[in-house]
Amino acid sequence: MADTPGVTEPTLEEQIAAYQREFQDLDPQVEKIVSALSRLNRRMNVAYGRQTAALGISNADWEVLKALVLSGAPYRMGPSDLAKRLGLTPAAMTHRIDRMVTEGLVTRERDEANRVRVIVELTTDGREKWLEAMRLATVFEEDLLQDLSADERTALGEVLTRLLRRVEHAQPDAGGRLTDLE
Amino acid sequence: MADTPGVTEPTLEEQIAAYQREFQDLDPQVEKIVSALSRLNRRMNVAYGRQTAALGISNADWEVLKALVLSGAPYRMGPSDLAKRLGLTPAAMTHRIDRMVTEGLVTRERDEANRVRVIVELTTDGREKWLEAMRLATVFEEDLLQDLSADERTALGEVLTRLLRRVEHAQPDAGGRLTDLE
DNA sequence: GCTTCGAACTTTAGCTTTGAAGTCTTCAGA
């Protein structure tokens, strides 16, 4: 339904024209970058969602698998660490883990060394699902970037990380303006 | 909580190193672009959310206001058109409109010409909230891009729209590979 | 004119997430 064929989304150009009509003080160059970033990200997430769904797991499951795998062997984390890593509340993490345990993607057990803690561990099946998802994702990503030369890819990566650093190392003040922290 | 100070998110470089450790067939250059895109978008959404919250409206409200304003005067749309435009189900739209009517951002009335239809119309207050949000957003966006020269901005906009066109005009096949439609 | 179909919206049930309250475990101090 989010991708029903008949949906009439304006093109990027039409949207920017509408912005300029309704809001005079707009830099179309800036708006083009921001809108394209946002749309691109949305489309990519739809694509990832389709791929993980084909593997029988949800996008939510995929996020958890990713965090566990990237934590490195033996692929164990506590629920609160996972929650912080994914930007969820501990309560949501509890429910997600419930689901994933019944799906056989992870196991949950008490830490006998400190019985307040819980250990969530990736199962072999969970790890294989992640690898499978990664294979699909890399094919998609390579296709997405296929029209870009090696130089263009380098430049794009450099510019994006520069922007990222600017957002990560700065905090907007009350007016929304970014101010450097260091 | 999603932006608690003590959260230990790995840097982009650390994350890519972890990917390579766990998944050999990975092009770090591609991963860098994709990960940076995703992170950048997430950070920007957090920033927009903070700004709209400061105006007393939710991010969901903002999306609806945006769709109505961009539709042009007299700023009217039907619930199903709004739902399609935002990628929601009609049911979700019904509830959102309920909320926004009580907040005074829009009005809802039956179309007397065709009583099956409903007309959602932006109020003056709703339009002003959107303008205020746009002012904050443009300040943030200009600050975000301040380190980029005019040439760099042009190049970035061009590359992003090229990628966007590739995702929008192509559909992944069963294996996730993008194939051109025309 | 009556009936049936379809379109547009609303309602209902179920799921996921959040915020707040509750439970259990550990640790430090009396």
Added chain:
DNA sequence: TCTGAAGACTTCAAAGCTAAAGTTCGAAGC
């Protein structure tokens, strides 16, 4: 040892979403 406090997780209630069923209105066919 006992008590209090803090930490880690779970439970509960409420909000927002989806899918599916229900309602209402309009239009086409008999």
